[in-house]
Each structure stands twice: as structure tokens, then as C-alpha cells.
Amino acid sequence: MDLIQKKLLEQVAGLHEIPEGAYNIRANGEKLGRNTTANIDIVSKTDKDGIDIIIKPGTVNESVHIPVLLSQSGLQECVYNDFYIGEGADVTIVAGCGIHNCGVDTSKHDGIHTFYLEKNARVRYIERHYGEGDGNGENIMNPQTIVHLKEGAYMEMETTQIKGIDSTVRVTQGDLAEGASLEIREKIMTHGKQYAKTDFRVDINGDNSSVNLISRSVAKGESKQEFFSIINGNAACAGHSECDAIIMDDACVTASPQLTANNIDANLIHEAAIGKIAGEQLIKLMTLGLTEKEAEEQIINGFLK
Amino acid sequence: MLELKNITYEVEDNQDNKEILKDISLTIGDHFVAVTGPNGGGKSTLAKIIAGIIKPTSGQILLDGEDITELDITERAKHGISYAFQQPVHFKGLTVKDLITIAAGKPMTVSEICDILSEVGLCAREYVDREINSSLSGGELKRIEIAMITARGTKLSIFDEPEAGIDLWSFNSLIRVFEKMRDEINGTILIISHQERILDIADKIVVIADGQVRTVGTKEEVLPELLNTAETCRTLTDKM
Numbered sequence: 001m002d003l004i005q006k007k008l009l010e011q012v013a014g015l016h017e018i019p020e021g022a023y024n025i026r027a028n029g030e031k032l033g034r035n036t037t038a039n040i041d042i043v044s045k046t047d048k049d050g051i052d053i054i055i056k057p058g059t060v061n062e063s064v065h066i067p068v069l070l071s072q073s074g075l076q077e078c079v080y081n082d083f084y085i086g087e088g089a090d091v092t093i094v095a096g097c098g099i100h101n102c103g104v105d106t107s108k109h110d111g112i113h114t115f116y117l118e119k120n121a122r123v124r125y126i127e128r129h130y131g132e133g134d135g136n137g138e139n140i141m142n143p144q145t146i147v148h149l150k151e152g153a154y155m156e157m158e159t160t161q162i163k164g165i166d167s168t169v170r171v172t173q174g175d176l177a178e179g180a181s182l183e184i185r186e187k188i189m190t191h192g193k194q195y196a197k198t199d200f201r202v203d204i205n206g207d208n209s210s211v212n213l214i215s216r217s218v219a220k221g222e223s224k225q226e227f228f229s230i231i232n233g234n235a236a237c238a239g240h241s242e243c244d245a246i247i248m249d250d251a252c253v254t255a256s257p258q259l260t261a262n263n264i265d266a267n268l269i270h271e272a273a274i275g276k277i278a279g280e281q282l283i284k285l286m287t288l289g290l291t292e293k294e295a296e297e298q299i300i301n302g303f304l305k
Numbered sequence: 306m307l308e309l310k311n312i313t314y315e316v317e318d319n320q321d322n323k324e325i326l327k328d329i330s331l332t333i334g335d336h337f338v339a340v341t342g343p344n345g346g347g348k349s350t351l352a353k354i355i356a357g358i359i360k361p362t363s364g365q366i367l368l369d370g371e372d373i374t375e376l377d378i379t380e381r382a383k384h385g386i387s388y389a390f391q392q393p394v395h396f397k398g399l400t401v402k403d404l405i406t407i408a409a410g411k412p413m414t415v416s417e418i419c420d421i422l423s424e425v426g427l428c429a430r431e432y433v434d435r436e437i438n439s440s441l442s443g444g445e446l447k448r449i450e451i452a453m454i455t456a457r458g459t460k461l462s463i464f465d466e467p468e469a470g471i472d473l474w475s476f477n478s479l480i481r482v483f484e485k486m487r488d489e490i491n492g493t494i495l496i497i498s499h500q501e502r503i504l505d506i507a508d509k510i511v512v513i514a515d516g517q518v519r520t521v522g523t524k525e526e527v528l529p530e531l532l533n534t535a536e537t538c539r540t541l542t543d544k545m
Contacts, residue, residue, distance in 0.1 A: 278394070281394050283378060283394075284390065287358075288404075288407050288453065289379060289383050289408075290379065290407065299399070301398075302397065302399035303398040304398070
């Protein structure tokens with residue numbers, strides 16, 4: 001691993017070195033390293049680019065890291081990763097993509113992640129996206145996450161895109177069986193002329209299942225963000241989505257939530273708020289001795305924390 | 306010592322100029338000063354003018370002899386002015402710990418934050434990581450607002466109606482916070498209040514009504530008059 005790749009790895013996976021436990025590191029379209037454990041197997045796909053991650057039933061307190069690094073300008077790839085989580089397993093999965101583009105060509109990573117959670121499986125899924133570069137090449141990422149939750153399964157998903165991605169279309173789809181629950185928290189900050197779109201669609205099919213989607217974003221400069229969410233309540237279930245955006249400068253934010261209840265006992269809520277930083281928040285922090293710019297930074301950092 | 310010289314504040318109201326503050330001159334040098342008077346009389350406007358949130362139309366503000374009239378909010382804060390809002394502001398994502406740390410202007414240990422929070426009657430363990438949002442009650446938000454001022458420990462601390470928006474039960478314990486602050490804190494405390502119990506512990510009371518200073522004096526001088534001359538509602542007296 002060279003220095004650039006090490007830095008990307010730290011940004012997307014919080015890792016300084018090769019992680020413990022199971023991992024698969026992909027750099028510039030090649031397998032850079034892989035480790036499997038007694039309970040977690042990682043197998044390369046033969047029909048297309050990507051891997052299968054197979055976690056045995058009952059596996060607990062284990063983690064899988066699958067970072068993707070792109071440091072070769074102009075590299076474009078589409079990767080399929082499938083996760084099979086056995087019954088009763090409880091694991092943490094850290095994925096992420098870091099792009100360093102120092103050329104003039106567009107670098108692009110499209111990752112399609114499909115999760116199959118068996119009964120009562122639990123997954124904490126963390127995904128980070130980061131881009132940097134000193135050239136004029138664009139960094140594009142289009143992550144797709146598809147989750148299938150069987151009875152009693154639980155998945156918590158945390159996605160963060162703070163810096164350097166010029167264009168992203170993030171698609172998340174899910175279906176939930178009885179007693180399953182899905183929590184998604186996304187944090188996005190865009191600046192310059194960046195574009196970010198969130199497209200969320202979930203079918204809540206089982207009784208006593210629930211979905212909670214929380215999106216917080218900051219749009220600066222001339223960036224553009226779009227938030228679409230569709231929640232279909234097909235059973236006695238609970239669905240909640242919340243989209244909260246701070247708009248600055250000449251940015252543009254669209255929030256378009258859609259709720260459909262197909263069952264009398266479906267309880268669905270959406271909250272959306274778009275606005276600039278409240279003047280009184282700035283004033284409060286300025287009375288504590290911060291300049292207006294420092295106050296703004298504190299408010300944004302807190303908001304996206 | 307804070308000196309206000311001929312402070313006037315006008316706003317445009319249906320193309321007419323309306324005077325909110327009319328030529329206010331006041332010297333505040335005592336330890337614990339209470340400002341009182343009818344609602345709409347200009348008390349909060351005056352506090353905001355001192356903190357730099359509102360610029361006066363004319364007049365001069367001196368802090369320890371230095372003219373601070375042209376300084377902005379941040380510069381006044383750095384000069385030693387603190388201002389507790391009447392309605393505390395909510396912050397999504399910022400915690401009690403974050404705000405106390407910003408207020409103190411230096412990294413704070415949990416035990417230092419604990420000391421400050423216990424001063425205002427909050428148990429630190431329950432509160433340090435709480436977000437400053439509507440999950441906190443009015444009384445809790447007020448206490449955190451006050452804690453930020455004590456964390457700063459500046460030479461002038463302004464409190465704008467600390468009793469507003471909280472229940473009587475919470476207020477009774479809040480009074481003790483101010484009694485303690487009066488005994489322990491150096492510098493000047495300027496507190497806008499309608500509460501007799503606050504006026505009762507003040508070294509000096511300033512009555513502001515209709516944009517003007519009506520009376521200034523000790524509680525012995527001001528309180529009896531204030532309590533006797535409370536205007537009676539004419540409709541009510543007519544009925545009686």
C-alpha cells in the first residue's frame with residue numbers, strides 16, 4: 001500500500017493498518033488483501049466483478065472490513081458485493097470508498113451491495129465515502145444498497161459522505177418481514193458544484209416491523225441535493241423518515257417524501273425541514289465569543305456529528 | 306462598570322419612527338442590579354443593545370471607560386459581556402458539553418463541566434451528552450443557559466427574564482441559583498426580572514417604562530413605590 005492509499009484507507013475505514021478479522025481490500029480494481037475467519041468467508045464472484053461475504057449462523061462479535069480505494073485517475077468500475085448473514089449472527093460490516101484523483105479523467109466507483117439477513121440476524125453497517133484530488137478529474141460514486149430482512153432481523157446502516165465526491169446517486173432499497181427493523185442514518189455535505197441524490201425505497205411487509213430513516217445534510221456553494229423517499233407500509237408496522245437540511249450560499253435542496261399505507265395499522269410519519277442556519281443560533285454562539293464563521297462551523301459540525 | 310449615555314433606539318413603524326428607547330443614561334457599577342418594569346417598556350431591547358445584538362440609533366456605551374458602541378457581538382463577548390437569552394436557542398447535534406466548552410473558551414474535563422452544572426442544580430452525568438433541543442424542558446434549558454454564563458465568568462453577566470417560560474416550582478430553585486451567584490461571583494450581574502424575590506436580593510433596582518428610566522435606587526427606595534403603584538385595570542375597577 002502506498003501513502004495515498006493508506007490515507008484513503010484511514011478516511012473511509014478509520015484504519016491505519018490492515019484490520020483484524022475478516023477483510024477484503026480492493027485497490028484500483030485489484031484485490032490488495034483478503035482475510036477470512038472460521039465464521040466469515042469471502043469468495044470472489046466468477047460471473048462478474050465483486051465478492052460474496054458469507055457469515056455463518058450464530059457468529060457474534062466479529063467484523064468485516066471491505067474498503068475500496070481508487071488512486072488511479074480515470075478508473076471506472078462497477079462492483080457487486082453480496083452479504084449472506086446467517087441466522088442469529090451479530091456482526092459489524094465496514095465498507096467505504098475513497099477516491100484520490102490527481103488527473104483530468106473521471107474516476108467512478110459504482111458499488112452494489114445486497115444484504116440477505118436470515119432470521120434474527122443483526123448487522124451494523126457503516127459506509128463512508130470520501131474523495132480528494134489535485135487534478136480536474138471528477139469523482140463519482142453511485143452506491144446501491146439492497147437489504148432483505150427476514151423475521152426478527154435488525155440492520156443499522158450509517159452512511160457518510162462529507163468531502164470530495166462530485167456526483168453521487170445513492171439508492172437504498174429494502175423489504176422487511178415480521179418483527180424486522182431497519183435504521184438508516186445518512187450524513188451528507190456537498191460544496192462547489194457537487195450533486196447528491198438519495199433515493200430510498202422500502203416495503204414494510206411484516207407485522208411489528210419498523211423502518212427509521214434519518215437524513216441530515218448540508219448544502220454549500222452551488223451544490224444540489226435531492227432527497228426522495230418512499231415508504232410502503234403493507235402490514236401493522238411503523239415507518240418514520242426525517243430529512244433535515246441546512247442550505248447555504250446558492251445551494252439547492254429538494255425533499256420529496258412519499259408514504260403509502262396499505263394497512264389500517266400502518267403508522268407512517270415523515271418530517272422534512274430545509275432552512276438556513278437560524279440567526280439566533282449564530283447570535284447565541286457569538287455572545288459566547290465565537291466569530292460568525294466559527295459559529296457556523298460549530299453548528300454544522302454538531303448537525304452532522 | 307457599564308455606562309450608557311443617551312441611548313436612543315428607533316424603529317420604523319408604518320413609515321413613522323417609533324422610539325423604543327428614549328435617551329437612556331445609566332451607570333451600572335453595583336454587584337447585583339435588577340431591571341424591572343412593564344412588558345414592552347424596552348428592557349430586553351436595552352439588554353440586546355448592551356450585548357451588541359442591536360445597534361442603538363444614537364448614544365454611547367462605555368465598559369470600564371472604553372467606548373464599545375461600535376464593537377460587534379463577538380468583540381463585546383471577548384471584552385467580558387455575557388448575555389443569557391430569555392428564550393434559550395435549540396441546537397440540533399450540539400450537546401450541553403459542547404456549549405459549556407465553547408462558553409468556557411477552553412477544553413473542559415467532565416469534572417469541570419460537572420462543577421458548573423451542579424451550580425445550576427443539574428446532575429452532570431444525566432446532562433453532559435444531551436442535545437440542546439426540545440427534549441429538554443424549559444426549566445432545564447434555562448439552567449443550561451445560565452450555566453453557559455457562569456462557565457464564561459465575565460465581568461458583566463446579563464440575564465433576560467430567567468423566570469420567563471418556567472413553572473413556579475422550577476423558579477423557586479432557580480432563585481437559589483441566583484442567590485448563590487450573588488454571593489460567589491465577581492463582577493456585575495444585570496438581571497431583567499418581574500419577580501419580587503429577585504428584586505429583593507438586588508443591590509440596585511432600575512425601573513424602565515415606556516422606553517425611559519423611571520426610577521433608580523435601592524430596593525428600600527424603589528420596592529414600596531413599585532408595589533403600591535401597580536396600575537389597576539380600569540375595566541376591573543369600573544366593574545367593582
